Amino acid sequence: MSSIAMTSLDLARWQFGITTLYHFIFVPLTIGLAFFTAWYQTRWYRTKDEKWLRATRFWGKLMLISFALGVATGIVQEFQFGMNWSEYSRFVGDIFGAPLAMEGLAAFFVESTFLGLWIFGWGRLSPKVHLITMWLVSASTILSAYFILAANSWMQHPVGYELNEATGKVELTSIWAVLTNNTALYAMTHTMLAALLTGGMVIAGISAWHLLRKNEVSVFHSSMRIALPTLAVAGLLTLVVGHFNGVLMTEQQPMKMAAADAVFETESGVGLSLFATGDFEGNPGSTNRNIQMPNALSFIMTGKPDSEVKGINNLNAEYQEKFGPGEYAPIVWISYWSWRIMLGCGFLLALFGLIGWWLNRKDKLTTSPRFLKISMWAASLPFIASAAGWIFTEMGRQPWVVFGLLETENGVSPTVSAGEVWITLVGFTALYGVLAIIAGRLFFKTAGKGPAEVEEGDADKPYLGLAY
Amino acid sequence: MEDTTTLQFIWFVLISVLWIGYLILEGFDFGVGILFKLIGGDKEERRAILHTIGPVWDGNEVWLLVAGGATFAAFPEWYATLFSGFYLALFVILLALIVRNVGFEMWGKRDSDAWRTGWEWCIALGSLLPALLWGVAWANIISGIPMEPVATNGRESLEYVGNFFDLLSVYTLLGGVASLAIFFAHGALFLEMRTEGELREKAKAVAVKATPVAALLGAVFMAWTLIRQDSLEILSLISAVVAVGGFIVAAVSAKSNPVRAFIGTAAGIAFYFIAQFIDLFPNALVSSISPDFNMSLNMASSTDYTLTVMTVVAVLLVPVVLAYQAWTYWVFRHRVSAEGFGDVKSPLDLLDQKKEAAGGSGSNPGAGGEPAGS
Numbered sequence: 030m031s032s033i034a035m036t037s038l039d040l041a042r043w044q045f046g047i048t049t050l051y052h053f054i055f056v057p058l059t060i061g062l063a064f065f066t067a068w069y070q071t072r073w074y075r076t077k078d079e080k081w082l083r084a085t086r087f088w089g090k091l092m093l094i095s096f097a098l099g100v101a102t103g104i105v106q107e108f109q110f111g112m113n114w115s116e117y118s119r120f121v122g123d124i125f126g127a128p129l130a131m132e133g134l135a136a137f138f139v140e141s142t143f144l145g146l147w148i149f150g151w152g153r154l155s156p157k158v159h160l161i162t163m164w165l166v167s168a169s170t171i172l173s174a175y176f177i178l179a180a181n182s183w184m185q186h187p188v189g190y191e192l193n194e195a196t197g198k199v200e201l202t203s204i205w206a207v208l209t210n211n212t213a214l215y216a217m218t219h220t221m222l223a224a225l226l227t228g229g230m231v232i233a234g235i236s237a238w239h240l241l242r243k244n245e246v247s248v249f250h251s252s253m254r255i256a257l258p259t260l261a262v263a264g265l266l267t268l269v270v271g272h273f274n275g276v277l278m279t280e281q282q283p284m285k286m287a288a289a290d291a292v293f294e295t296e297s298g299v300g301l302s303l304f305a306t307g308d309f310e311g312n313p314g315s316t317n318r319n320i321q322m323p324n325a326l327s328f329i330m331t332g333k334p335d336s337e338v339k340g341i342n343n344l345n346a347e348y349q350e351k352f353g354p355g356e357y358a359p360i361v362w363i364s365y366w367s368w369r370i371m372l373g374c375g376f377l378l379a380l381f382g383l384i385g386w387w388l389n390r391k392d393k394l395t396t397s398p399r400f401l402k403i404s405m406w407a408a409s410l411p412f413i414a415s416a417a418g419w420i421f422t423e424m425g426r427q428p429w430v431v432f433g434l435l436e437t438e439n440g441v442s443p444t445v446s447a448g449e450v451w452i453t454l455v456g457f458t459a460l461y462g463v464l465a466i467i468a469g470r471l472f473f474k475t476a477g478k479g480p481a482e483v484e485e486g487d488a489d490k491p492y493l494g495l496a497y
Numbered sequence: 498m499e500d501t502t503t504l505q506f507i508w509f510v511l512i513s514v515l516w517i518g519y520l521i522l523e524g525f526d527f528g529v530g531i532l533f534k535l536i537g538g539d540k541e542e543r544r545a546i547l548h549t550i551g552p553v554w555d556g557n558e559v560w561l562l563v564a565g566g567a568t569f570a571a572f573p574e575w576y577a578t579l580f581s582g583f584y585l586a587l588f589v590i591l592l593a594l595i596v597r598n599v600g601f602e603m604w605g606k607r608d609s610d611a612w613r614t615g616w617e618w619c620i621a622l623g624s625l626l627p628a629l630l631w632g633v634a635w636a637n638i639i640s641g642i643p644m645e646p647v648a649t650n651g652r653e654s655l656e657y658v659g660n661f662f663d664l665l666s667v668y669t670l671l672g673g674v675a676s677l678a679i680f681f682a683h684g685a686l687f688l689e690m691r692t693e694g695e696l697r698e699k700a701k702a703v704a705v706k707a708t709p710v711a712a713l714l715g716a717v718f719m720a721w722t723l724i725r726q727d728s729l730e731i732l733s734l735i736s737a738v739v740a741v742g743g744f745i746v747a748a749v750s751a752k753s754n755p756v757r758a759f760i761g762t763a764a765g766i767a768f769y770f771i772a773q774f775i776d777l778f779p780n781a782l783v784s785s786i787s788p789d790f791n792m793s794l795n796m797a798s799s800t801d802y803t804l805t806v807m808t809v810v811a812v813l814l815v816p817v818v819l820a821y822q823a824w825t826y827w828v829f830r831h832r833v834s835a836e837g838f839g840d841v842k843s844p845l846d847l848l849d850q851k852k853e854a855a856g857g858s859g860s861n862p863g864a865g866g867e868p869a870g871s
C-alpha cells in the first residue's frame with residue numbers, strides 16, 4: 030500500500046494509534062509516580078525524617094513533568110473522537126459520552142485543582158492538608174483511568190445498551206452495567222497494577238543509577254526499598270489478573286485470543302506457541318510453528334489444559350454467518366507478536382521484582398552492581414509492555430470499533446478529507462516528537478541531578494521548587 | 498421539529514454554564530499569557546506573573562474538557578458535527594493549548610534564557626490564538642455554518658460541508674477580535690488585582706487602555722448579533738446590554754478599583770456569552786444553507802435516560818467542584834510582586850512575608866470565591 034493512497038480512514042487510524050500510544054506513555058507513569066510520591070510524603074509526615082521530604086520533592090518533580098505531557102496530550106484524546114470519528118461519536122454518543130463527562134467532573138477537576146494546591150501549597154497548607162492533596166491527586170488519576178477504561182471496555186464488550194432500529198444508534202439502558210462491566214473491572218485492575226509497575230520500575234531504575242554512583246544513597250536506597258516489594262507484588266498480580274483477563278476475553282472476544290496465538294483451526298488441548306514463523310494468513314494457510322508448550326494455551330485461555338480453543342478460520346465462518354460476508358480476523362501477526370511482547374515483558378518484570386525483593390530483604394541492594402545495572406535497563410520494560418498491550422487490545426478487536434456493533438471503517442468522519450487528516454496527523458506527530466525530545470531530556474536531566482538540599486526549618490516554609 | 502424537553506434544556510443551560518465558566522476563568526489566563534511576554538520586563542517579573550495563575554490555570558482548563566465531555570454525552574450529534582466540521586480550527590486551538598500548557602510547566606524548569614524565551618513565545622501564542630479562535634468559533638455557531646444532511650452508513654446526519662475558510666467572515670472575525678480584546682483586558686485587570694509594586698503599575702496602564710477597547714468591540718459585536726436576529730429576542734437584548742454595561746464598569750474602574758473592574762469584565766463575559774447562547778437556543782447549530790437544516794437541541798440530544806443519569810451526576814458533583822475550586826482561589830489570594838524572585842533557589846520570600854495574612858492552612862471553604870486581593 031503506497032502512502033499516497035492512504036484514505037482518511039487509514040490516516041485517522043494512524044493518528045489515533047500514534048496519539049493514544051504517546052499519551053499512554055505518561056498515563057501509567059503519572060499514576061504510578063503520583064502514588065509513590067504520596068507514599069513518600071506519608072513517610073515524611075509520619076517520621077519527619079528529611080530524606081523522605083527530599084524523596085517526595087524529587088519524585089514529585091518527575092511526576093509533574095510526566096503529568097504536564099499527559100494533560101497536554103489528553104485534550105487531543107477527547108477532541109479526536111469528534112474530529113476524526115464523528116460517525117462513531119454519533120453511533121455511541123448516548124453511551125460513550127457519559128463516562129467521558131463523568132471523568133471530567135469527578136476526576137479531572139480534582140486532579141488539576143489539588144495538584145495546583147500541592148505544588149504551591151508547601152508551607153501554606155498544614156502538613157496534613159498538604160498530604161491529603163497529594164493523595165487526592167493520586168486517587169483522581171486512578172479514578173480517571175477507571176472511567177476511560179469503562180468507556181473502552183464498552184467498545185470491547187458492549188453491555189447495558191439497546192440498538193434503536195429507527196435511528197440506527199445504540200442507546201444506554203443501564204449505566205450501572207456499563208460501569209460494572211466485568212471487562213472494565215479486569216482491565217482496571219490489570220492497568221492499575223501495570224501503572225504501579227511503571228512508576229515503581231522508573232523509581233528503581235533512577236535510584237539504581239544514583240546508587241551505582243554512590244550518590245545520595247540514603248534517599249535512593251529508601252526510595253528503592255519501598256518500590257521493590259511493590260514491584261514484586263504488582264508484577265505477580267499483573268500476571269495473575271492478566272491471565273483471568275485472557276480467560277474472559279476468550280469468552281467475549283474469541284477471535285482476539287485466537288489471533289493472539291495464531292490458532293487457525295479449532296483444536297483441543299492446544300499448546301502455547303513460543304515462536305512461530307509463516308505468513309500468518311488464514312484459509313487455507315497457517316503458521317509453521319516450531320516451538321510449543323503443550324496444553325499451555327488451552328490453560329491460559331480457559332483455565333483448563335485440555336479444553337477446546339476456537340480457530341480463526343472457524344470463527345470467521347461463524348461471524349460471516351452472523352454479520353454477513355466480510356473478513357472478521359485482525360491482522361494476525363500483530364496480535365501474535367504484541368501479545369508475546371507484553372507477556373514477555375510482564376514475566377521479566379515479575380522476575381525482576383522477586384529478585385529485587387530478595388536482595389532487599391538480605392540488604393544487598395547497594396552491593397549488587399549487576400542488579401542495579403539491570404534495573405536501569407529494566408525501567409523500559411513496562412513502557413514496552415503497555416504499548417504492546419494496547420496495540421494487542423485495540424488491533425485485536427478489528428475490524429470492529431465496537432465489537433459486534435460497528436466496524437471501524439464506518440466510524441470515521443465522512444466530511445473530513447484525507448488531506449485534512451494528513452495535516453493534523455503530521456502536525457500532532459511533529460509536535461509530539463519535539464515535545465518528546467524536550468521533555469525526555471528534561472526528565473533525564475532532572476533525574477540525574479538528584480534531590481535538592483533541604484535546610485534546617487525549610488520544611489515549614491513555602492517551597493516553590495516544584496512550581497515555575 | 499419537536500420542542501426541547503426539560504432535560505435537554507437543563508443540559509443546554511449546564512453546557513452554557515461550563516463554557517461561560519471556562520471563558521471567564523481561562524479568559525484571564527489567556528490575557529495573562531499574552532501580557533506575560535508584553536509587560537514582564539525581566540525574569541523575576543515574568544515569574545511573578547506566572548505565579549498569579551500558576552495554581553489555577555490547569556483547573557480552569559478542565560472547564561473546557563468537561564464542556565466538551567458534557568456536549569458529547571448530552572448532545573452527541575452537536576459534538577460530532579461541530580468537532581468534525583471545525584476540524585482545522587480546532588486543530589490550531591489544540592496545538593496552541595498543548596504548547597501553552599507545556600510552556601507553563603517547562604518555563605522555570607531550566608535556568609537558561611534561550612529555554613525561557615522559547616517557552617514564552619509558546620505561552621504568548623498559545624494564549625493569543627485560542628482567545629481569538631474561540632470568539633470566531635462561537636460567532637460561527639450562532640450565525641450559521643454551511644450545514645446540510647449527508648447520508649452515511651444508511652443514516653442521514655447534518656454535516657458541515659464547508660471548509661476552513663468558510664468559517665472566516667467579517668462578522669466572525671469581529672467576534673474573534675472582540676473576544677481577544679475582552680480576554681486581554683480581563684487578564685490585565687486580573688494582574689492589576691493580583692500583583693503589587695511596579696508590576697501592578699504596568700498592568701494598570703495596560704488595563705486602563707485595554708478595557709475601553711474591549712468595551713467598544715464587545716458592544717459592536719453584540720449590536721451586530723442583535724441586528725442579525727430575524728425578530729429581536731428580548732432576553733438576548735437584555736444580556737447584551739448587561740454585558741456591555743459590565744465592560745463599561747470595567748473601563749471606568751480600571752484605574753481606581755481593579756476588583757470592581759475585574760468583576761465587571763467577569764460579569765461582562767458571562768452575559769456576552771449568555772446573549773449568544775440565548776441567540777442560539779433552541780438550536781445546537783444553525784445552517785446557513787437553509788433553516789430547514791438547522792440542528793435543534795432535540796435532534797442532537799441523547800436519550801432521556803442518559804440525560805437523567807448525567808443530571809444526577811452533575812447535581813452531586815458540580816457543587817463540590819465549585820466549593821474546592823473556590824477554596825483554591827482563597828488559599829492563593831495573596832498579591833504577588835517581582836521582588837523576592839531574584840534568587841532562584843528560594844523564590845517567593847515575599848509570599849512568605851505575606852503568609853500571616855493567610856492565617857496558616859486557610860481551612861475556610863466557601864469563605865470567598867473571588868480571587869480578590871486581601
